[in-house]
Amino acid sequence: MEERTKKIREIAKRLLSEGRVDVVLGYRAGTVPLKNAPYFARTPEEAENFIWDSHGRINLANFLPQRQDRVAVVAKGCDARNIVNHIVENQIKRDQVYIIGVPCQGMIDPGLVYEREGRLIEEAIEADGRLIVKGQGFETTMERTEVLRQNCRSCAYRNPPLYDELVTDPVPEQEGLDPYEDIKEFLTRPNSERFDYFEKLIEPCIRCYACRDACPLCYCAVCFVDEHMPQWLGKSIDPRDKMTFHILRAFHCAGRCTDCGACEAACPMNIKVRQFTRRLEMDVKELYGYEAGLSPDIQPPLTVYRPDDPQDFIK
Amino acid sequence: MADMILKKSALADFIKSLSGSYKVFTPSREGQEVKFASNQGKVLLDFQNTLLSPKDFFFPQSERMFEYSTDPAAADAFILKDIATEPEPRLVFGIRPCDARAFVILDRIFKNDQYTDSYWFARREATTLIGLGCQNPCPTCFCLSVGGGPFSEEGLDVLACDLGETLLFKPLTEKGQQALDKAEGLAEADDKTSQEAARIKEQAEAAISSRISTDKIDEKTVMELYEAPHWEVVQERCLNCGVCTFVCPTCHCFDIQDEVAGKVGDRIRNWDTCMSWLFTQHGSGHNPRADKTSRVRQRFMHKFKYIPMKRGGDIGCVGCGRCIMLCPVNIDVRDVVRDMNA
Amino acid sequence: MEEFQPKIIAFLCNWCSYGAADLAGVSRMPYPPNIRVIRIPCTGRMSPKFILEAFRRGADGVWVSGCHPGDCHYLAGNYYARRKFALFNDLLSFVGLEPGRLHFSWISSAEGAKFARVATEVIKAVKAAGPNKRFAKDRVKVA
Numbered sequence: 001m002e003e004r005t006k007k008i009r010e011i012a013k014r015l016l017s018e019g020r021v022d023v024v025l026g027y028r029a030g031t032v033p034l035k036n037a038p039y040f041a042r043t044p045e046e047a048e049n050f051i052w053d054s055h056g057r058i059n060l061a062n063f064l065p066q067r068q069d070r071v072a073v074v075a076k077g078c079d080a081r082n083i084v085n086h087i088v089e090n091q092i093k094r095d096q097v098y099i100i101g102v103p104c105q106g107m108i109d110p111g112l113v114y115e116r117e118g119r120l121i122e123e124a125i126e127a128d129g130r131l132i133v134k135g136q137g138f139e140t141t142m143e144r145t146e147v148l149r150q151n152c153r154s155c156a157y158r159n160p161p162l163y164d165e166l167v168t169d170p171v172p173e174q175e176g177l178d179p180y181e182d183i184k185e186f187l188t189r190p191n192s193e194r195f196d197y198f199e200k201l202i203e204p205c206i207r208c209y210a211c212r213d214a215c216p217l218c219y220c221a222v223c224f225v226d227e228h229m230p231q232w233l234g235k236s237i238d239p240r241d242k243m244t245f246h247i248l249r250a251f252h253c254a255g256r257c258t259d260c261g262a263c264e265a266a267c268p269m270n271i272k273v274r275q276f277t278r279r280l281e282m283d284v285k286e287l288y289g290y291e292a293g294l295s296p297d298i299q300p301p302l303t304v305y306r307p308d309d310p311q312d313f314i315k
Numbered sequence: 316m317a318d319m320i321l322k323k324s325a326l327a328d329f330i331k332s333l334s335g336s337y338k339v340f341t342p343s344r345e346g347q348e349v350k351f352a353s354n355q356g357k358v359l360l361d362f363q364n365t366l367l368s369p370k371d372f373f374f375p376q377s378e379r380m381f382e383y384s385t386d387p388a389a390a391d392a393f394i395l396k397d398i399a400t401e402p403e404p405r406l407v408f409g410i411r412p413c414d415a416r417a418f419v420i421l422d423r424i425f426k427n428d429q430y431t432d433s434y435w436f437a438r439r440e441a442t443t444l445i446g447l448g449c450q451n452p453c454p455t456c457f458c459l460s461v462g463g464g465p466f467s468e469e470g471l472d473v474l475a476c477d478l479g480e481t482l483l484f485k486p487l488t489e490k491g492q493q494a495l496d497k498a499e500g501l502a503e504a505d506d507k508t509s510q511e512a513a514r515i516k517e518q519a520e521a522a523i524s525s526r527i528s529t530d531k532i533d534e535k536t537v538m539e540l541y542e543a544p545h546w547e548v549v550q551e552r553c554l555n556c557g558v559c560t561f562v563c564p565t566c567h568c569f570d571i572q573d574e575v576a577g578k579v580g581d582r583i584r585n586w587d588t589c590m591s592w593l594f595t596q597h598g599s600g601h602n603p604r605a606d607k608t609s610r611v612r613q614r615f616m617h618k619f620k621y622i623p624m625k626r627g628g629d630i631g632c633v634g635c636g637r638c639i640m641l642c643p644v645n646i647d648v649r650d651v652v653r654d655m656n657a
Numbered sequence: 658m659e660e661f662q663p664k665i666i667a668f669l670c671n672w673c674s675y676g677a678a679d680l681a682g683v684s685r686m687p688y689p690p691n692i693r694v695i696r697i698p699c700t701g702r703m704s705p706k707f708i709l710e711a712f713r714r715g716a717d718g719v720w721v722s723g724c725h726p727g728d729c730h731y732l733a734g735n736y737y738a739r740r741k742f743a744l745f746n747d748l749l750s751f752v753g754l755e756p757g758r759l760h761f762s763w764i765s766s767a768e769g770a771k772f773a774r775v776a777t778e779v780i781k782a783v784k785a786a787g788p789n790k791r792f793a794k795d796r797v798k799v800a
Contacts, residue, residue, distance in 0.1 A: 038552040058554075
């Protein structure tokens with residue numbers, strides 16, 4: 001962690017002082033434990049504020065669409081894949097963005113830490129692959145690997161597929177994982193059980209749209225939830241309107257989602273909204289052999305077709 | 316009105332004795348979430364605060380205001396009819412003093428010289444609030460800097476203090492006294508106990524480490540604050556999601572919509588958020604808050620400048636710290652106020 | 658008991674399936690009257706929003722039909738649509754839309770008989786699925 005922090009600061013300072021970029025996007029320490037904050041450095045002095053820890057829950061690619069300046073981004077595997085997406089979707093030019101690639105060892109899920117602890121955590125320290133959390137009258141040490149985010153556990157692209165510079169040597173990729181094991185199991189359950197599951201899943205949703213706003217894919221000038229002529233869904237907490245929102249939000253990510261988990265990390269109610277997108281991600285891989293954000297030269301699956309695409313479901 | 320004392324072992328019976336006269340809500344833990352619920356077996360006392368603010372007791376996220384028939388053949392077609400709501404008497408046990416203070420701020424907003432929001436006040440009047448003094452404030456709490464405190468009595472009918480083996484109840488209003496009169500298991504507290512509660516209060520106040528200053532905001536003009544450069548820095552990472560406003564105990568903006576199903580129309584009021592682009596979108600297509608900067612600025616200006624200007628200096632924030640805990644990009648209201656006050 | 662008569666929204670492409678419906682009509686081919694047709698320029702124009710909106714507004718079934726692959730008036734609209742439909746169909750089924758509620762077909766404007774046959778099949782399947790309770794929004798559910 002310290003090594004990565006040091007190297008990120010070094011690179012950022014170099015890029016800013018040489019005038020290679022106008023701004024560097026990274027993380028700085030947060031004011032609450034287990035959460036850090038996106039940070040924009042414009043001077044070499046500001047670059048001193050950058051850190052690298054296990055709490056980079058917001059995908060920094062989110063801040064790129066339609067930028068006019070030259071920008072360097074601190075990017076782990078999934079962030080880099082989302083930058084590739086942006087390049088493919090013409091949201092930013094390749095030569096405008098400098099990717100500071102960070103081989104990633106996974107991020108921590110604050111929800112899991114809280115689940116284990118069950119009380120307010122006031123301080124969190126990371127050292128030697130362990131996480132030490134402290135609160136009023138307690139101190140607990142846990143292994144980092146035990147409280148990693150779900151999407152990090154099944155991540156197959158910890159190293160950025162596209163970068164201008166790497167801050168450390170690549171980390172070994174996790175081999176032999178089936179990231180969709182639970183989805184496959186879920187599909188075997190009766191359809192009514194699946195509906196009940198999803199209805200219950202989104203029951204706590206307060207429609208703050210943080211999942212949408214934290215998602216790098218959601219950059220539409222006017223989102224379908226804000227369209228009002230016609231208005232596609234009601235504004236209340238009616239369960240059917242909530243369901244419509246979640247289905248459509250997920251579908252807009254079809255063939256583009258990198259499973260970075262920013263949606264879940266942003267949710268104040270701790271709703272596992274990735275359940276919606278992961279089915280699509282699995283489907284896109286199975287039907288069209290595509291995984292999002294691996295190369296700027298591959299066309300995304302919904303912008304192309306093959307004459308012999310599967311169509312068993314069509315009469 | 317005398318202070319009363321209750322053995323914690325009798326708390327369940329105390330709640331039960333009140334449930335004849337009120338629908339009683341107590342704090343409970345569901346998964347990781349602390350929230351108020353009725354009919355709980357066990358009353359949760361060991362908690363910091365509820366995840367969401369309890370404003371929905373009086374201002375639900377969605378509520379039906381009127382209904383009407385859309386059947387052109389009906390005699391009363393398109394005539395709005397009030398939803399006849401006689402709010403049930405409720406009692407909330409364990410509400411935090413910061414959240415109760417938020418209701419006082421909102422009382423003044425939901426009523427002015429022209430209008431009174433009957434939906435808000437009908438529920439307010441029918442509800443008795445027994446607060447629970449905050450003995451272990453969170454590191455994000457800054458109630459003392461915005462006119463409140465961990466044992467603030469504003470907005471409460473009764474204030475309870477946890478003394479370990481017992482709970483001390485201090486009635487503050489007639490309504491509160493009436494509730495205590497109905498409850499079983501209470502005994503009059505002696506002076507020593509009341510002194511112990513005063514000591515705990517002092518301790519709790521000392522435990523609040525987080526402070527902000529707002530003195531210079533008063534001196535600055537609206538335009539000075541409005542045009543300050545720090546908004547550009549805050550907006551840069553703001554996602555413009557609605558988390559801060561929806562979890563905030565004093566945010567109160569709403570949107571009214573008509574929803575028609577078959578031949579029935581409903582006029583619904585829903586929480587809305589100034590972070591949303593649609594919130595200020597005009598029918599003409601013009602949007603006075605078209606950019607992120609103006610939207611994120613609005614929230615802080617409203618709480619720390621506009622409300623104090625209109626309400627004799629009272630700040631529109633109670634320092635509960637929820638927005639700090641839940642903001643996905645860690646925009647910390649304390650930092651923002653520090654910049655405003657600089 | 659009276660048999661359940663579903664409401665089905667059919668989104669038909671202007672150039673093929675809408676013509677097929679027309680042909681089925683002028684050829685006096687019978688099929689049950691449970692279908693309300695919405696004409697769309699091309700299946701490529703179909704937004705998943707339309708499908709969800711139909712269900713939300715109380716349709717018991719939705720049927721989308723366009724030109725056969727290779728026959729699109731706009732050359733490739735239906736090829737793009739096919740990928741969208743495959744994913745959307747799977748997503749809706751995943752979140753618990755009952756089998757038999759959502760249908761897709763390719764019917765050319767010369768296939769009046771196929772139109773009548775598929776319409777009959779669709780109606781039968783939606784009847785079997787029963788009234789749409791999960792995704793239809795009747796009166797708003799709020800406090």
